[in-house]
Amino acid sequence: MAKLRVGILGCGGMAGGHAQRLAKHEEVELVALADVSEEGLNAFIERNLSDYQPRPAIFTDPAQMYAQANLDAIVIVTPHTLHYEHAVQALEAGCHILMEKPMVTDSGQAHALAKKVEETGKVFVIGYNTPCTPVMAYIRDTIRSGELGNLELVSGWLAQGWMKATTGTWRQNPALSGGGQMYDSGAHIFNSLVWTVEQPIEAVQAFIDNKGTPVDINGTANIRFANGVLATITIGGNCPAWGAKIVYLFENGRIESDGWSAKWIKVWKGNEEVEVELDSSTTSPVNNFVDAILGRDLPRTAPINGINQSELMDAIYESARTGQIAKPVKR
Numbered sequence: 001m002a003k004l005r006v007g008i009l010g011c012g013g014m015a016g017g018h019a020q021r022l023a024k025h026e027e028v029e030l031v032a033l034a035d036v037s038e039e040g041l042n043a044f045i046e047r048n049l050s051d052y053q054p055r056p057a058i059f060t061d062p063a064q065m066y067a068q069a070n071l072d073a074i075v076i077v078t079p080h081t082l083h084y085e086h087a088v089q090a091l092e093a094g095c096h097i098l099m100e101k102p103m104v105t106d107s108g109q110a111h112a113l114a115k116k117v118e119e120t121g122k123v124f125v126i127g128y129n130t131p132c133t134p135v136m137a138y139i140r141d142t143i144r145s146g147e148l149g150n151l152e153l154v155s156g157w158l159a160q161g162w163m164k165a166t167t168g169t170w171r172q173n174p175a176l177s178g179g180g181q182m183y184d185s186g187a188h189i190f191n192s193l194v195w196t197v198e199q200p201i202e203a204v205q206a207f208i209d210n211k212g213t214p215v216d217i218n219g220t221a222n223i224r225f226a227n228g229v230l231a232t233i234t235i236g237g238n239c240p241a242w243g244a245k246i247v248y249l250f251e252n253g254r255i256e257s258d259g260w261s262a263k264w265i266k267v268w269k270g271n272e273e274v275e276v277e278l279d280s281s282t283t284s285p286v287n288n289f290v291d292a293i294l295g296r297d298l299p300r301t302a303p304i305n306g307i308n309q310s311e312l313m314d315a316i317y318e319s320a321r322t323g324q325i326a327k328p329v330k331r
Contacts, residue, residue, distance in 0.1 A: 103306025149251025
């Protein structure tokens with residue numbers, strides 16, 4: 001069987017891990033890379049693909065890449081506010097898409113992109129790690145099954161030294177990032193929340209602190225879902241002690257995990273901590289993407305996850321701007 005011909009659009013730091021995973025995949029040929037400069041692309045190859053043969057072609061114009069490289073799929077790792085434009089271009093070129101998080105930075109674009117994906121029938125995966133883990137699958141299945149009764153409350157936090165680590169980069173330029181730490185690393189824990197709860201956002205009250213920068217560094221959000229589940233999330237971007245945690249409170253128990261990589265889990269049934277047996281199907285966004293294209297797995301993420309998260313983020317920033325409770329705009 002012919003290998004999948006895959007390209008990468010946007011060859012910054014996050015793209016390196018994707019490139020290395022694709023290069024090791026026996027059913028993939030990494031054939032093209034695109035970014036704004038040939039110098040940067042050649043440096044990227046030296047860092048991540050120095051032994052890879054044949055050497056991927058390089059492009060500074062995505063349209064030229066799509067016209068010449070005959071791609072089956074593309075991994076998009078560009079600045080956040082460019083995701084919508086780049087996704088539409090890739091779909092029109094006939095490509096399946098693995099999109100780095102967040103999917104887009106505007107809920108209107110999220111709905112439009114979901115419609116475009118449906119029209120084309122292409123596989124569309126968002127590059128979140130936790131939906132690829134047995135821990136988050138267990139949590140979502142427990143919520144769905146009602147094994148611990150109704151889910152009532154969720155509380156989570158994430159802390160990083162993000163402000164200092166991203167100083168001087170596009171991540172602190174709102175025109176490219178769409179927001180700060182809440183939209184960047186914070187997207188992981190917000191995605192864990194919306195992916196497991198699987199409900200539309202009903203209302204949000206949020207506060208943010210830019211710490212003298214152009215974007216949010218610290219923030220809190222109180223969230224009510226359509227089914228009545230309440231959640232509170234704290235995102236810290238100026239803390240040197242990196243970490244994360246998310247706690248789910250049910251009528252008849254509690255579940256804890258880290259919400260960032262979902263590498264551990266603790267479960268209480270009633271007031272007794274219990275051992276749980278997890279499925280061993282840990283994967284990665286790249287492997288899930290390839291498997292979904294080849295029909296071996298369902299995409300672990302989909303445009304609906306991007307819609308829910310975009311509506312949440314729009315409401316968070318609207319509430320922080322106005323000081324009022326915000327409700328997502330339904331489209």
